[in-house]
Amino acid sequence: MTDTAPSRLRGDSLREMVLETALRLFSERGYFNTSVHDIRRAAGVSTGAIYHHFAGKEALAKALYDALLSRMETAVDTACAGQQGCLAQGRAIIARLFELTVEQPRTMQFVLLAQHREFLPQEPPICSSQPFQRMRKVVEDGMSTGEVRSMEPWVAATALFGGALRMMNLQLDQALDRPLISYLDEVVDCAWRAIRA
Amino acid sequence: MTDTAPSRLRGDSLREMVLETALRLFSERGYFNTSVHDIRRAAGVSTGAIYHHFAGKEALAKALYDALLSRMETAVDTACAGQQGCLAQGRAIIARLFELTVEQPRTMQFVLLAQHREFLPQEPPICSSQPFQRMRKVVEDGMSTGEVRSMEPWVAATALFGGALRMMNLQLDQALDRPLISYLDEVVDCAWRAIRA
DNA sequence: GTCTATAAATGGATAGAC
DNA sequence: GTCTATCCATTTATAGAC
Numbered sequence: 001m002t003d004t005a006p007s008r009l010r011g012d013s014l015r016e017m018v019l020e021t022a023l024r025l026f027s028e029r030g031y032f033n034t035s036v037h038d039i040r041r042a043a044g045v046s047t048g049a050i051y052h053h054f055a056g057k058e059a060l061a062k063a064l065y066d067a068l069l070s071r072m073e074t075a076v077d078t079a080c081a082g083q084q085g086c087l088a089q090g091r092a093i094i095a096r097l098f099e100l101t102v103e104q105p106r107t108m109q110f111v112l113l114a115q116h117r118e119f120l121p122q123e124p125p126i127c128s129s130q131p132f133q134r135m136r137k138v139v140e141d142g143m144s145t146g147e148v149r150s151m152e153p154w155v156a157a158t159a160l161f162g163g164a165l166r167m168m169n170l171q172l173d174q175a176l177d178r179p180l181i182s183y184l185d186e187v188v189d190c191a192w193r194a195i196r197a
Numbered sequence: 198m199t200d201t202a203p204s205r206l207r208g209d210s211l212r213e214m215v216l217e218t219a220l221r222l223f224s225e226r227g228y229f230n231t232s233v234h235d236i237r238r239a240a241g242v243s244t245g246a247i248y249h250h251f252a253g254k255e256a257l258a259k260a261l262y263d264a265l266l267s268r269m270e271t272a273v274d275t276a277c278a279g280q281q282g283c284l285a286q287g288r289a290i291i292a293r294l295f296e297l298t299v300e301q302p303r304t305m306q307f308v309l310l311a312q313h314r315e316f317l318p319q320e321p322p323i324c325s326s327q328p329f330q331r332m333r334k335v336v337e338d339g340m341s342t343g344e345v346r347s348m349e350p351w352v353a354a355t356a357l358f359g360g361a362l363r364m365m366n367l368q369l370d371q372a373l374d375r376p377l378i379s380y381l382d383e384v385v386d387c388a389w390r391a392i393r394a
Numbered sequence: 395g396t397c398t399a400t401a402a403a404t405g406g407a408t409a410g411a412c
Numbered sequence: 413g414t415c416t417a418t419c420c421a422t423t424t425a426t427a428g429a430c
Binding site: 029030031032033113114115117118125127128151152154155156158159161162163164165166167169170173175176183186187190191193194195 | 230373380387388
């Protein structure tokens with residue numbers, strides 16, 4: 001933050017600006033509707049600068065995806081950290097995800113809704129990523145302690161988080177009348193009724 | 198069906214072949230990774246024939262989307278038709294959607310997972326489409342009759358169908374070990390516990 | 395490390411014969 | 413109604429100056 005003027009960026013701050021701009025454009029129009037030239041212009045940098053920091057458009061998207069997935073992973077982990085038990089942890093995760101969806105809709109749009117495999121062919125499906133694994137683990141631990149009734153792990157995980165994820169989806173599609181957070185209690189209540197012992 | 202030979206198509210059958218081929222390629226590689234030339238070649242027809250039947254690539258995608266959404270609408274409606282009450286109707290819808298996901302994965306991939314607004318800018322979000330409206334109505338009717346406890350309609354709808362939709366997602370990502378249908382009873386059981394009175 | 399200018403390829407769409 | 417051949421715009425990526 002040594003230079004607050006929007007004049008001209010260099011080094012890491014330029015790299016960051018490119019990533020931020022790419023996220024905005026990707027989430028607004030989609031990856032394929034955004035050209036490198038669009039990013040170049042919106043970020044106020046040159047083509048050469050972009051290709052100096054990233055091997056290409058795909059590598060740029062990969063760097064962005066990794067950064068955002070890591071951010072989401074941190075959010076889920078820290079939400080869990082202070083809580084004991086499946087209900088408390090599940091609620092904390094959903095609450096944090098709801099917050100993220102409102103505060104950083106572009107991030108959630110890009111991480112949750114975009115079809116990454118269309119432009120990152122090597123990428124595994126999002127359901128096998130760390131945050132989602134963590135969420136499933138919360139449910140499985142709850143089953144071990146008897147807090148959650150015994151059932152198929154996949155079904156339990158989708159029952160606990162499926163409704164919340166759909167609500168986030170609706171928020172991103174601007175289908176909800178009220179603020180997303182205001183639905184939290186009812187969403188968690190439903191989810192818990194579904195799987196509690 | 199007058200001509201069974203794969204020799205050369207014309208008229209409506211050519212149009213159908215183009216739509217089928219486009220669905221296969223769109224769902225496999227995505228809309229933007231599929232060129233008109235790819236469709237032309239895979240369908241064994243000429244560029245001119247495609248542009249005779251469709252105003253362009255986007256119009257082709259729109260025709261396909263409309264046809265598939267209509268198919269899904271029929272599926273949801275007929276599944277409901279024979280059933281009485283929210284539980285029976287909800288179960289029938291989920292069962293039918295599970296079947297569709299297994300029998301026509303490409304259809305569900307394209308209808309449920311693709312980000313249509315990236316290539317069909319005028320299209321409303323999928324959550325406002327007929328099948329989804331129908332699903333919400335089932336829940337709201339259940340609330341009217343007292344079968345479902347009184348709660349926020351959006352929350353009730355996502356609680357009833359959110360888990361099932363996530364399971365379909367997992368199936369399409371090939372994350373499940375067992376056949377999707379085998380999870381049906383447990384999925385419906387969870388969903389119903391979430392919202393029943 | 396950042397810039398401008400340009401190369402090379404691809405893609406959507408059209409023209410006109412049959 | 414279907415075909416082949418081709419146009420033109422766009423896009424990713426590179427070259428080379430500063």
